[in-house]
Amino acid sequence: MARIQSIRGMNDILPDDSPLWQYLESTVARLLGRYGYREIRFPILEQTELFKRSIGEVTDIVEKEMYTFEDRNGDSLTLRPEGTASCVRACDQNGLLHNQLQRLWYAGPMFRHERPQKGRLRQFHQIGVETFGMSGPDIDAELILLSARLWKELGISEALTLELNSIGSSESRATYRQALVDYLGQFKDQLDADSLRRLDSNPLRILDSKVPETQALLADAPVLNDYLDEQSKAHFDGLCARLDAAGLAYTLNPKLVRGLDYYGLTVFEWTTTALGAQGTVCAGGRYDGLVEQLGGKPTPAVGFAMGLERLCLLLETLDALPEPAPLADVYIVATGEDCEVRALSIAEQLRDAQPGIKVLLNCGGGSFKSQFKKADKSGAVLAIVLGEDELAAGRVAVKPLRGDGEQQSVALEELANYIENALH
Ligand code: ATP
Ligand code: MG
Numbered sequence: 001m002a003r004i005q006s007i008r009g010m011n012d013i014l015p016d017d018s019p020l021w022q023y024l025e026s027t028v029a030r031l032l033g034r035y036g037y038r039e040i041r042f043p044i045l046e047q048t049e050l051f052k053r054s055i056g057e058v059t060d061i062v063e064k065e066m067y068t069f070e071d072r073n074g075d076s077l078t079l080r081p082e083g084t085a086s087c088v089r090a091c092d093q094n095g096l097l098h099n100q101l102q103r104l105w106y107a108g109p110m111f112r113h114e115r116p117q118k119g120r121l122r123q124f125h126q127i128g129v130e131t132f133g134m135s136g137p138d139i140d141a142e143l144i145l146l147s148a149r150l151w152k153e154l155g156i157s158e159a160l161t162l163e164l165n166s167i168g169s170s171e172s173r174a175t176y177r178q179a180l181v182d183y184l185g186q187f188k189d190q191l192d193a194d195s196l197r198r199l200d201s202n203p204l205r206i207l208d209s210k211v212p213e214t215q216a217l218l219a220d221a222p223v224l225n226d227y228l229d230e231q232s233k234a235h236f237d238g239l240c241a242r243l244d245a246a247g248l249a250y251t252l253n254p255k256l257v258r259g260l261d262y263y264g265l266t267v268f269e270w271t272t273t274a275l276g277a278q279g280t281v282c283a284g285g286r287y288d289g290l291v292e293q294l295g296g297k298p299t300p301a302v303g304f305a306m307g308l309e310r311l312c313l314l315l316e317t318l319d320a321l322p323e324p325a326p327l328a329d330v331y332i333v334a335t336g337e338d339c340e341v342r343a344l345s346i347a348e349q350l351r352d353a354q355p356g357i358k359v360l361l362n363c364g365g366g367s368f369k370s371q372f373k374k375a376d377k378s379g380a381v382l383a384i385v386l387g388e389d390e391l392a393a394g395r396v397a398v399k400p401l402r403g404d405g406e407q408q409s410v411a412l413e414e415l416a417n418y419i420e421n422a423l424h
Helices: 018-034 048-055 060-065 084-093 137-154 170-185 193-201 203-208 212-218 230-245 308-317 337-353 368-377 388-392 412-423
Strands: 045-047 067-070 076-079 102-111 123-132 161-166 266-271 280-286 301-307 330-334 359-361 382-386 395-400 408-411
Touching: 018 102, 018 123, 018 137, 018 308, 045 048, 045 084, 048 060, 048 076, 048 084, 084 102, 084 123, 084 301, 123 137, 123 308, 137 230, 137 266, 137 280, 137 301, 161 230, 170 193, 170 203, 193 203, 203 212, 230 266, 266 301, 280 308, 301 308, 330 337, 330 368, 337 359, 337 382, 337 388, 337 412, 368 382, 382 412, 388 395, 395 412, 408 412
Parallel strands: 330 359, 330 382
Antiparallel strands: 045 076, 067 076, 102 123, 123 301, 161 266, 266 280, 280 301, 382 395, 395 408
């Protein structure tokens, strides 16, 4: 029969790769804990309307990338393409926003129907960080410093650049929008089709266009920064001053607008040149209007999300992988029904007495020779060998698998202590 394959762009994470993922996820989770951030989990499916209303109708994600379908009741549902909208929905619905400050994070798969390539998948994974209730640049700076510390702990700082911009308040953006439309209106015949369409619906997104001809037109376009009102400027200056005081370098990128509609004021991206076209590993910004837009009370908010596939690729590219851990410290070898039965309980007793030691039990039988082969492959330092006569005398053999130590006969009641001493 023909084999059923996975969906294109939706990868399996295999056992050889999962240690890297666990290292990455646990490093991020530990760091976030040190900053007082708490985890939130929400569903992978939401009502389509949630993403349309938050991300914006005229964005790549909503126009072309969402996995949307009707369920059996005829409701339109969408596999989450990102986490911010769901996080806001969950927090508002559960009363976490009113008169409260929140520092939160989440991790999990996101879904976008894009062209799969290196660092770009249809099911990919993000860790997102969102904060609510804080309107000043201090929390923007905290988030950025937190991410910078993460790169340091992962050993990838050198390869990452912080790009920073302010896209101002919605009022400043409205003034700028008109200036941009007036400017680009003169070159309608030279704009790509997407940008032409966006000239009416969402002109700021044109700044983000990847079409070289459009980018060339933008070289002389008005710059958003010149249109910022006093408050937007003060917020951005406050953020820059804090990053300067902390000694964190950044590059001002006046064209950075981000592909989602809900952002205002601060936007930032961490980018690398080490991964080709998929160079953004982490991106975020302020979205003070979103909670209200989704039906809640006005609530200042700022957050970011990092793409875990791209971070894994970067760790691999930079050779910043964690030390591989062996599968086992101790491997238990036994042949014959009686010894195999005893082996199981000896393994359990050892795990009771020494919870820090990895004990791998030979299952599935096999000759001594084949069991020792598996023992060696497991990376174990010691083998515990069960033989019938020795067991009858209440003893087992402990054989060093690395180095040139001698095999020892050890009484069962001494085994846990002996193993502990032999390993340390
Ligand atoms: P890009 O410009 O690369 O399409 P984006 O602006 O659409 O990215 P965001 O929505 O800001 O991405 O998501 C935050 C992060 O999630 C990105 O910086 C990236 O690391 C990761 N990411 C986004 N889309 C994908 C994808 N299809 N596959 C893998 N990672 C992704
Ligand atoms: Mg994208």
